[in-house]
Amino acid sequence: xxxxxxxxxxxxxxxxxxxxxxxxxxxxxxxxxxxxxxxxxxxxxxxxxxxxxxxxxxxxxxxxxxxxxxxxxxxxxxxxxxxxxxxxxxxxxxxxxxxxxxxxxxxxxxxxxxxxxxxxxxxxxxxxxxxxxxxxxxxxxxxxxxxxxxxxxxxxxxxxxxxxxxxxxxxxxxxxxxxxxxxxxxxxxxxxxxxxxxxxxxxxxxxxxxxxxxxxxxxxxxxxxxxxxxxxxxxxxxxxxxxxxxxxxxxxxxxxxxxxxxxxxxxxxxxxxxxxxxxxxxxxxxxxxxxxxxxxxxxxxxxxx
Numbered sequence: 001x002x003x004x005x006x007x008x009x010x011x012x013x014x015x016x017x018x019x020x021x022x023x024x025x026x027x028x029x030x031x032x033x034x035x036x037x038x039x040x041x042x043x044x045x046x047x048x049x050x051x052x053x054x055x056x057x058x059x060x061x062x063x064x065x066x067x068x069x070x071x072x073x074x075x076x077x078x079x080x081x082x083x084x085x086x087x088x089x090x091x092x093x094x095x096x097x098x099x100x101x102x103x104x105x106x107x108x109x110x111x112x113x114x115x116x117x118x119x120x121x122x123x124x125x126x127x128x129x130x131x132x133x134x135x136x137x138x139x140x141x142x143x144x145x146x147x148x149x150x151x152x153x154x155x156x157x158x159x160x161x162x163x164x165x166x167x168x169x170x171x172x173x174x175x176x177x178x179x180x181x182x183x184x185x186x187x188x189x190x191x192x193x194x195x196x197x198x199x200x201x202x203x204x205x206x207x208x209x210x211x212x213x214x215x216x217x218x219x220x221x222x223x224x225x226x227x228x229x230x231x232x233x234x235x236x237x238x239x240x241x242x243x244x245x246x247x248x249x250x251x252x253x254x255x256x257x258x259x260x261x262x263x264x265x266x267x268x269x270x271x272x273x274x275x276x277x278x279x280x281x282x283x284x285x286x287x288x289x290x291x292x293x294x295x296x297x298x299x300x301x302x303x304x305x
Contacts, residue, residue: 088113
């Protein structure tokens with residue numbers, strides 16, 4: 001793959017996968033496995049961006065030093081041909097500032113900042129949280145709007161205000177409100193990425209730049225094709241990819257937690273996603289068998305095929 005796509009309408013690339021973090025059976029980070037996975041995602045699955053230490057990377061259960069080592073490992077492996085976005089968001093503004101600065105020192109290209117979770121701040125608190133982190137480094141930031149997990153949305157009025165910050169440039173949307181997203185895109189320069197694999201094609205239709213995906217672990221190349229076809233005006237071709245991948249999205253995103261099934265899917269295609277860390281639990285044999293059928297139905301080539 002050539003150098004990563006970094007344009008004003010796609011500042012972090014177009015096809016990004018939120019990487020899982022491979023752990024050993026004893027619970028340690030498998031840094032060699034991390035690098036092998038990053039190379040596979042970029043070279044085989046056509047990702048021009050990777051998100052490291054997002055929630056799919058089990059960021060709530062990795063320490064600060066592990067996050068820095070993960071970043072450095074991925075940058076060493078693929079940093080010359082993919083945009084590396086570092087998850088730095090927590091529900092503690094001061095801690096998030098520390099993580100953002102550490103990510104900048106490690107060589108990240110950008111930050112992913114999730115809405116503060118559990119403590120449910122008012123919108124003014126959400127605004128101050130994001131602007132404080134954005135002020136702390138010179139890196140561009142992508143906001144992660146996922147109220148189903150955080151408990152708090154980034155309201156449209158708040159997004160309009162945040163768009164005024166020169167380093168807040170994008171939104172990973174998992175709020176599933178295409179109308180409000182359209183309003184924000186029409187009124188600002190914020191670039192939207194689909195953060196919900198069930199709505200990838202609909203987000204393209206209202207102006208999203210690309211995807212920040214979980215199923216991209218095993219069908220990133222197909223999703224890149226979907227983006228290309230849509231942008232070339234081949235809407236029917238993009239729709240065909242969307243429909244073919246429905247079983248894959250069902251298997252990875254709807255049956256249990258996404259990181260669990262992404263790692264199981266990687267195992268089925270002959271890649272090592274490693275184990276999960278508690279409180280997550282690895283996929284059961286029954287879940288893996290069902291996922292196997294889902295991947296086959298979606299046209300994914302399995303290692304034992």
